[in-house]
Amino acid sequence: MKKRAKQVLLASGVLRLAGKLRRKGAAILMYHSVLEDPSRVVDSLGAMIHPRAVFEGQMELVAREFHPVTLEQVARFVREEGDLPQRSVVVTFDDGYLDNFEMAMPILDRVGVPATFYVTVDCVENRRLPWPSRLRFSFRKTSRPSWTDGGAKTWELTSESGREKAYLAVCDRVAQMAGVNLESYVSSVEASLEARLPESSSQLMMNWAQVRGLADNGHIIGSHTMTHPNMAFLKVEEARREFVESKQHMETRLRTKVTHFSYPCPALFPNWTDATAEESRRAGYETAVTTSSGLAHRSDNPLLLKRVRPTKTVDGLRWNLETAFAGRAV
Ligand SMILES: [Zn+2]
Missing domain, CATH: 1.10.720 (Transcription Termination Factor Rho, Rna-binding Domain; Chain A, Domain 1)
Incomplete structure (x- = not known):
């Protein structure tokens, strides 16, 4: 749709009205990295990065026009144990980049948006990129x-x-x-x-003290596996190991329970199955998010929650959230 047509629709209030009439749902946003200058790491991280100014604008939008909530609140809502405000939004990050701690957390804390950070154990433990x-x-x-x-x-x-x-x-x-x-x-x-990332790239990942720092500031920490595979394409025992070992390892390092999981999406589709959902439940997870697009609704399987892509502009995020709440088929 043309930009002008989108603006007219957004301004008309039609989408908001449609959202009120729709079945209530929560939008779980999926971020990776937030950097001042994304071009610096284009050869490794590629297009996964949000420029700091865009991320800040997006979080101000979420705080001003939507209802930021925690993943725990969404878990209770999905399990039908609690309610949520209309237009609830959860912010999540995958992988465990240092900028999550240095760049994103101060912005989140300033605007009062709680987030969930899913870290890949190998990347934090060995300070290397996914x-x-x-x-x-x-x-x-x-x-x-x-x-x-x-x-x-x-x-x-x-x-x-x-x-x-x-x-x-x-x-x-x-x-x-x-x-x-x-x-x-x-x-x-x-x-x-004969082309390996320079040593300095290890500085792009968090260490455990920084991950703990996120938790100490009230944010939720979850697992993004041990080694970032596509869980749906592994043998059952390999997938089980990724679920169980990452959870145990993180609980030891962070000295707190880890009950939330995010499916890596490195290549191939899908990246989850009913069998992996069952394995995640047996491993002790309460929720798991995928990379499939959509809202989290009451009585959804909490171990296969959909997410919404934030896009790379503030207007793009507004459009994706408004249309998702209005019931766009995604
Ligand atoms: Zn990932």
Whole structure:
């Protein structure tokens, strides 16, 4: 829809009226990283970053025109144990970037928006970026003209599209691995491309003290697995290990219960199944969020909650929230 038409619709109040008539639901927003200058890390994090000024504007919008609530409130609402205000919004972050602590938390605390931060244990424990960012960097920065995937297929790397194709194919493969297998394969690809992220990239992830700092400020901490696989493409015992070990590890490090989970979406679709939902319940999680789009409604499965993408502008977020509350099929 054209920008002008969107503005007219937003100003008319029609969407708000539609929202009042719709079944009540909560919008769970999904963020990753907030940086002053996203272009600095475009070769690794790519398009996952919100510029600080945009994020600040979006949080002011949420605080002013919607009802910021906690994930715990949404969990009670979904389980039919409590109610929520109309137009409730939850803010979540995936992965565990340092800017969540340094850049996002001060903004959230200033405008009074509580958030949930899902961290990947391996990334915090070993201070390294999630593997899709590491591979993205290697394929974009390698000076090798071609790359052979374990003797199976040779990819030309002389053009940007060739690099992108090879990168996406490798992501599809790695998304189905977990644990030490995943790490040793990613490491071998980095080595064979002779392009590894610089040491300084470890500074992009939080350490445990910083994760604890988020919790000490009243925010919720959840698990985003041990090694960031696609949970739906793992063997059951591998998926179980990712659910259980990340929870135990975080509870030891943070000295608090971890009962919320976020499904990584590194490549391939879907990234959850009814079987993974059952495994998450057995592991002791109370909620889990996916990357499927939509609102969280009363009597939804709390272990398969949908989220809403915030887009990269303040007006874009307003549009996505207003239309989601008005019942847009997403
Ligand atoms: Zn992630």
